[in-house]
Amino acid sequence: MDYILTEEQLMIRDLARQIAVEKIVPVRAELDEHNKFPTDVMKAIAQADLLGLYIPEQYGGLGKGSLDFYIAIEELSKACLGVSTTYAANALGTYPLLLFGTDEQKKKYLPDIASGKKYVAFGLTEANAGSDASGIQTTARLEGNEYVLNGTKQWITNGGEADVYTVIAITDKSKGPRGASAFVVDKGTPGFTFGKKENKMGIRASSTTELIFNNCRIPKDNIIAKQGMGFxxxxxxxxxxxxxxxxxxxxxxxxxxxxxxxxxxxxxxxxxxxxxxxxxxxxxxxxxxxxxxxxxxxxxxxxxxxxxxxxxxxxxxxxxxxxxxxxxxxxxxxxxxxxxxxxxxxxxxxxxxxxxxxxxxxxxxxxxxxxxxxxxxxxxxxxxx
Amino acid sequence: MNIIVLVKQVPDTSEVKINRETNTLIRDGVPSIINPYDRYAIEEALRLREKHGGKVTALTMGPPQAAEALKEAVSLGVDDVVLLSDRAFAGADTWATSYAISMGIRKIGQYDLIIAGKQAIDGDTAQVGPETADMLGLPFIAYIRKIEKVENNTMVVERLMDEGYDVVETALPCVITVVKEINEPRVPSLKGKMKAKSLKVAPWSAKDIAADESKLGLKGSPTQVVRIFPPAPRGQREMLSGPLEEQAAAVVKKLKEQSLI
Missing domain, CATH: 1.20.140.10 (Butyryl-CoA Dehydrogenase, subunit A, domain 3)
Structure with a gap:
């Protein structure tokens, strides 16, 4: 079937295919067998500019659309879903900043995400909140110029490997769905640690962990969009x-x-x-x-x-x-x-x-x-x- | 650090067919690629640039379509390209090729290091690297598996040998050829591919590089190909491993089985 792709889209497809054939296929069985994060493959993907595909040019990316991005995902997925999950989850974690971040937040984070200097993860799921996102129990309490995060996120792709985490937490329990807010949390913030790495049936090259917040203090400005807009x-x-x-x-x-x-x-x-x-x-x-x-x-x-x-x-x-x-x-x-x-x-x-x-x-x-x-x-x- | 990488466009197949009348390779209908060993040369040049700064220039000699190999080099990240293309170069053996390349390098002028792959997968001669060095009056080291350090116009490298390796120190500029153990070549970048797509490669002619026409092409080639044939296949071989005593016993047993001793 011919999908009338542009010359640039064909270029993206060929490039992702080359990465799949040269860098992923030779190692996928070993990554799977040993539950190993695809460090070298992600470096190759970054070097090929594919981590910046969907990030606007003003923030160091290539400013491409969804189709361009999906073409890259499809080619990587042909070789290994563990790798493509790592790649796609990076975008999932980036979307809150891309869609709702302030110019300042975008300037701070997006260029490093586009270049692959920083990986990203998205933290929504919890033990009692999966399909029912309203079951979130992680809280964020405003204290002066800081939010204090407490709670545990579960099954977070790129957990432990990512440098930047976009996380949904409850800021006002009484308001129901309007009581949640989104935050960006840097790895290494005191009070922010990781649980055990999950032993999965498949996509074993991808890292899946808990995110544990124990009186983790982040600057007030780390909120994404307004308070109450988390959902x-x-x-x-x-x-x-x-x-x-x-x-x-x-x-x-x-x-x-x-x-x-x-x-x-x-x-x-x-x-x-x-x-x-x-x-x-x-x-x-x-x-x-x-x-x-x-x-x-x-x-x-x-x-x-x-x-x-x-x-x-x-x-x-x-x-x-x-x-x-x-x-x-x-x-x-x-x-x-x-x-x-x-x-x-x-x-x-x-x-x-x-x-x-x-x-x-x-x-x-x-x-x-x-x-x-x-x-x-x-x-x-x-x-x- | 300014580096020149010598690349060659080769047919993408290990089963090249030979024209029995002219004893040359049949290239029609076979897709072309950068000689795989040259990808290691490009990668090493890019890594040296990342470490020491400077510029990487890829140079090739060939028909106009060899520009595609140079574009691929640009997609990988080289800064500049030189295509030597002229009817006068046609039919060159390795000697005449090395002459043209050495004149092209003289025209580029400034360089600290020239890197090539250890050989091309079509001709397999491994001669152009050393011959080019000779014509430029530069030191030459083959089969480099590691560049240990570069400082004060000298370079320390490891040369792969059949048994182990040599550590060699050389003055710069010099010419080296590299083996596949030296690195793992990168894939192109999207920005590089876009840059390559819009690149127009203007070839340099024999005149441009001030070459003596009698030393170029078929005329300048002392090599005469008398006959090309596949070497007779070697007999079946078996590698033994384990303690020496056991290996020796196994050899004796096999020789006895075949009534050779």
Whole structure:
């Protein structure tokens, strides 16, 4: 399929593909096996300017749009979702500053984020607050010129590795959803530590830890947007990043298809390559058709965002939901096409299947995405009459 | 520190076909890349620039399409490029090539170090580096696996040998060729790729580099290729490991099995 990409977008695709082939594929199994953060790969990504893709030029980035960014995510995801999760979570942590930061905050943080000098993480989830973000228990109390943070964030991607953390905490419990605020916290601030590194089923190259705040004092100016806007910051951040998870789904699905077809062409049973059997042909056809449909949806949503659409919650939820469900199915089918070999660690598809599962869970489970889509449809219908 | 990197555009395949009539390589229809060993040379030059400042210039000789290799060098971060391209250069062997390159380097003028890959993957001669050094009257060291330090117009390097390595100190300027152990080449940057895309490479002709035409191209090439053939395949080999006594016993056993002793 030709998506009529610009010359620059093709350049981004080729560059991300080169990083995937030269820097990620040779090490992905080891990163996975040993739960190792992809330090060298992230350096290569930074050196290639890809960490600054979505950051405005005035702050040291390249000022590109969502589609440009998603193309990079997709290519990295073809090789390793652990790496692409590290890469995409960096953007997730940056969005609060990008969307709501003051010029001063942007000047302070964005150039270092664009160059890869500083990595970023986004801290929303807690033990009792995942899909239900209103369950947040981490508090931020204003004392003079400082906010005092207390509480524990859970399952935070890039935890421990990031230098900058954008965190949602409750500033006024009595106000419900309007009582949350967003903050930026630097690593090394007294009272801010990390819990254990999680031992995950997949995306094991990415770091996942707790963020522990124990009377952690940060300057008052570290608030992002106004006090009480924390939920809006979080929701807009997730709206902006969600379709990017869809592009991770497209990438891992395509990566699995590429492996499966390469294997199937060489696998001989009953005296002929298994690709000569209709059963395999039909599986491959379904896998590619579903992946292509997912790609078309993700790119359409990216173009909608890039054209300046204000409300894209439903669209980005659909892209995330569809592409990640496809990713789970296609990676599972890739293992099936490859049979016993697919199940073995000598081949990368079992890892792709393990990795793909998280896409249906993080940044809003696919059940929550359906709720977002359904409620938006009903809201629109009720307005129409 | 001003560095000149010698690069060569080569066909992207290890299975180059040979024209049996002319005994030259068939390049048509084969995509071209920077000689892989030259990517290590470029990387080392960029790292030296990052450490010591200065400028990196990539130089190549070839047909007009060799500009693509120079553009790739720009996408990786080199500052300047020189393309030697002229019909007068055509058909050059390594000697005539080195002459043209040495004249190109003389025209560039200012440099502290010249780096090349240990050899090109198409011709595999490993001659252009040393011949260029000779024509420029510069010291030459091959197979560098590490540049230890650069200071006061001298440089200390490690030269990879079959068994271990040599530590060599040299005066600058000099010419070195590097092996793949020296570094891990970077991928291009997006800004570099954009810069490369808009770059126009104006070639230098034989006249531009004030070359003696009788020393260029086919005319200036003493090499005559009589015949090209693949070397006879070696027999099957097996590497033994473990304690020496066990290895010796295994050798004896195998020789006996084949009734050789």
């Amino acid at each position: 809006i910051v979080a929701m807009k951040t997730l709206d902006s990043s969600r379709a990017g998870v869809g592009s991770q789904g497209v990438g891992v699905a395509q990566g699995a298809i590429d492996e499966a077809i390469k294997f199937a062409r060489g696998r001989v049973q009953f005296g002929q390559p298994v690709t000569s059997f209709q059963a395999i042909q039909h599986m491959l056809a379904d896998m590619q058709t579903q992946t292509e449909a997912a790609r078309a949806l993700v790119y359409s949503v990216a173009r909608m965002i890039d054209s300046g659409a204000k409300d894209f919650s439903r669209a980005s939820a659909m892209a995330k939901l569809f592409a990640t469900d496809v990713a789970m199915k296609v990676t599972t089918d890739a293992v099936q096409v490859m049979g016993g070999s697919g199940y073995m660690k000598e081949y990368p598809v079992e890892k792709m299947m393990r990795d793909a599962k998280i896409l249906q869970i993080y940044e809003g489970t696919n059940q929550i995405q359906r709720t977002v889509i359904g409620l938006d449809m009903i809201k629109e219908a009720s307005k129409a009459k």
